[in-house]
Structure formats: C-alpha cells, structure tokens
Amino acid sequence: MNTGSFNHIFEPLSDQAARYSLLGIPYDASSSYRPGCRMGPNAIRDLAVSLNTCTERGVDLLELDAMDCGNLNLSNRVKHAFAEIEAYVSHLLELDSVPIMLGGDHSITMPCFEATLKRYPNLKLLYFDAHPDLYPDYDGDPYSHACSTYHIANLDDMNGDRITQVGIRASTPSQQALAKQAGIETIFAWDVDGFIYESDDPVYLSFDIDVLDPAHAPGCGNPVPGGISSRQTFQLIQSIKAPIVAMDLVEVNLLLDPHGITALAAARVVIECLGMIESQST
Numbered sequence: 001m002n003t004g005s006f007n008h009i010f011e012p013l014s015d016q017a018a019r020y021s022l023l024g025i026p027y028d029a030s031s032s033y034r035p036g037c038r039m040g041p042n043a044i045r046d047l048a049v050s051l052n053t054c055t056e057r058g059v060d061l062l063e064l065d066a067m068d069c070g071n072l073n074l075s076n077r078v079k080h081a082f083a084e085i086e087a088y089v090s091h092l093l094e095l096d097s098v099p100i101m102l103g104g105d106h107s108i109t110m111p112c113f114e115a116t117l118k119r120y121p122n123l124k125l126l127y128f129d130a131h132p133d134l135y136p137d138y139d140g141d142p143y144s145h146a147c148s149t150y151h152i153a154n155l156d157d158m159n160g161d162r163i164t165q166v167g168i169r170a171s172t173p174s175q176q177a178l179a180k181q182a183g184i185e186t187i188f189a190w191d192v193d194g195f196i197y198e199s200d201d202p203v204y205l206s207f208d209i210d211v212l213d214p215a216h217a218p219g220c221g222n223p224v225p226g227g228i229s230s231r232q233t234f235q236l237i238q239s240i241k242a243p244i245v246a247m248d249l250v251e252v253n254l255l256l257d258p259h260g261i262t263a264l265a266a267a268r269v270v271i272e273c274l275g276m277i278e279s280q281s282t
Contacts, residue, residue, distance in 0.1 A: 006048040006267065009061045009274070010068035017095035020064060020274065023088065024071030025104040025112075025248075027081055031145060034221040036255035040263070041071050041102040043254040048267035055275030056234060064278065078107075078143045086111035093119040093246070098277065100270060103250030105221070106133060106145035109206045113152050116246045120202040124162040125152060126242070128233075129208040130224040132168050132186070134175040145251075148206075153182050160184045162201075166236065167192060167211035170224045192228055192236060199242035205273065207249045209266050217265050219257020230265055237272045244277045 004011045010022045024041025031037065045068075053062040072088060074081045089112050092099040101112055106129070117123045127133075127149060134153075138144035142151070153160045160182025169189040171179075179186055187195050189211075210220040213227035228236075252266045 005045045005068045006271070007051060007053050009053055009064060009271070010066045013067055013069050017097055018065050018067040019097060020066035020100060021092045021097040022066065022068045022100045022102065023092070024102045025074070025085055025108045026071050027074050027085070027103070027108055028105045029076060029078060029081070031105045031221050034253060034256065035105075036253040037103060037105050037221060037251050039254035040104060040250070040252035040266075043257065043260070043263040044102050044249070044252055044266045044270070047260050047263040048270070050264070051267055051271060055272055057238060057275065059275040059279055061271065061274055061278070064274070082111040082143075086115045089115040089246070090118065098244070099246045100274070101246075101248035102270075103248060103252075106148050106206070106208050106250045107143055108250060109148045109248055110151055112246065112248055113204050113206070114155060116204050117155060117158060120245055121157055122201045123245070124199055124201050124203045124242075125149075125164070125206065126197055126203050126240070127163060127165045127206045128167050128211040128236075129165060129206075130167060130189070130210045130227055131170045131208075131222065132165055132175045132179060134178050149184070150178075153184065164197060166195065166197075167228050169226050189227055192232060195236065196239045197236075197242060201243075202245040203242040205244050205247035207247065207269055207273070208251045209249065209262055209269075210251055212265060217262040219253050219262030220251045221253050221256070222251070230268070233269065234272050237269065237276055240276055241280070243280065244273070247273055
C-alpha cells in the first residue's frame with residue numbers, strides 16, 4: 001500500500017508504532033446467509049476517499065498518528081484464521097496502538113475481543129447489532145457470526161453484565177432469556193433515542209452495519225427492517241462516554257452494495273468513532 005487511506009487519515013504501514021492502526025480482516029467463512037463481506041475492508045476504504053477528514057463536530061483527523069496495516073492474509077480454516085487474527089491484534093495492542101478492524105463477518109469479533117481482553121482484564125463490550133448473536137451454535141457451527149456474543153460472554157474472566165447491546169430487533173425468546181440470565185444489557189432498536197453509554201472501564205466497540213435500517217445500509221448479509229437511521233447512529237456514537245481501546249466494523253457486503261451506500265455509511269461510522277475516541281483521549 002503506497003498511499004494513505006481514508007483520505008490520508010491513515011498513512012501507509014511503517015516500522016513506527018502509531019496511536020491508531022487500521023486493519024482489514026477479509027473473512028466471511030462464518031456467514032450464515034449471504035457471504036461477501038470479505039470484500040468489506042477494501043470497499044470501505046474505497047468509499048472513504050470521498051469523505052473529508054473532519055467529523056461532524058469539527059474534529060479534524062488529518063493530523064492523527066494513524067497507520068493502515070493493510071489486510072490480513074488469512075487461512076480458510078476457522079481455527080487457524082482466528083489464531084492469526086488474535087495474534088496480530090495482540091501485536092498491535094502490545095504497541096499501545098488502538099486497533100480499528102474492518103470486517104469481514106461478525107465472527108471476527110471473537111478473536112479480536114479475546115486479544116483485547118488479555119490486554120485489559122476488566123474490558124467491557126459495546127455491541128451495535130440488529131441481532132444479539134447469542135446462539136451457542138448456529139446450524140451446528142459454533143464459530144458462526146450468530147454466536148459471537150455467546151462465546152464472548154463465556155470467556156474466562158468475562159461476565160455478561162459487562163456487555164451492552166444496542167439496536168437489537170431480531171432476538172428470539174430463548175436469546176432474550178439467555179441475555180437476562182447472563183446480565184447482558186439490551187437496548188432494543190425502539191428504545192435507542194436518548195441512550196447514552198458511559199463507562200470508566202476500557203471498552204471494546206463492535207459495530208455491525210446491519211444495526212442500521214436497510215434503507216440506510218442495504219449491503220449486508222442479514223438485513224432487518226426497523227433499524228436505526230444514520231442520524232441516530234452518529235448521535236449514539238457522539239454521546240459515548242468511555243475509553244474505547246479497540247473497535248471493529250463488520251458485515252459490509254460489497255456484492256449487495258452496488259451503489260456503495262453501505263460502505264459509505266461504514267466509512268463515516270469509522271470517522272465519527274475516531275473523532276469520539278480522540279476527543280476523549282486528549
């Protein structure tokens with residue numbers, strides 16, 4: 001990669017550690033319906049070129065200490081792929097960098113979160129999604145993107161009461177019962193207005209683009225009507241009051257996004273998240 005990405009917010013990979021590191025994780029072997037989000041990282045980068053470097057609230061990100069690490073070249077075997085993902089994210093965290101991961105399907109959150117939890121033992125999870133992803137396995141696959149939250153909640157040294165899910169609207173009674181039993185806080189899509197997330201502990205932010213209504217983000221594998229708007233999304237991000245130490249954005253499916261609407265929304269989410277993180281760290 002010889003040019004900066006996100007309109008030069010992220011500069012090419014160098015030998016020097018950066019405050020923020022962008023990492024593409026082109027993996028979608030765990031998709032349950034319509035694969036294609038392995039093309040997400042490059043699609044998001046391509047559309048980000050059309051955006052300026054300022055957030056809505058006027059934070060200019062052009063001078064950020066940020067680099068683009070490119071995309072991981074992953075094995076097509078899930079255990080090997082997850083090990084490779086966890087190892088690279090751990091490497092970035094050891095450099096005191098804030099990793100910004102572009103997926104890929106939502107299963108990538110499992111190894112990314114596990115790496116971050118080892119670095120920050122009191123880590124919390126803020127999870128934007130239409131789905132709670134609380135299946136122990138989906139059609140016999142425990143690595144499905146429909147299982148991410150379930151396995152994170154059951155990691156050693158992790159508790160459900162450290163998980164908050166926002167925008168949920170495709171939950172089954174069994175998943176709702178499991179969330180209640182585990183202590184997971186659920187903010188349903190119809191209750192997001194006025195919600196403000198606050199934490200003094202380090203937080204991993206995971207953002208599934210299908211939390212947006214399909215009218216705002218049609219290019220995802222599992223769209224669900226009745227979601228939140230772009231406007232609500234940015235207000236929720238801007239209101240976060242917590243130290244975000246890592247984040248991912250997942251499920252942008254280029255094959256279902258011919259006009260780039262979804263990739264553009266995703267790029268803007270990354271910019272607004274960067275602005276929020278930077279504003280709270282200075």
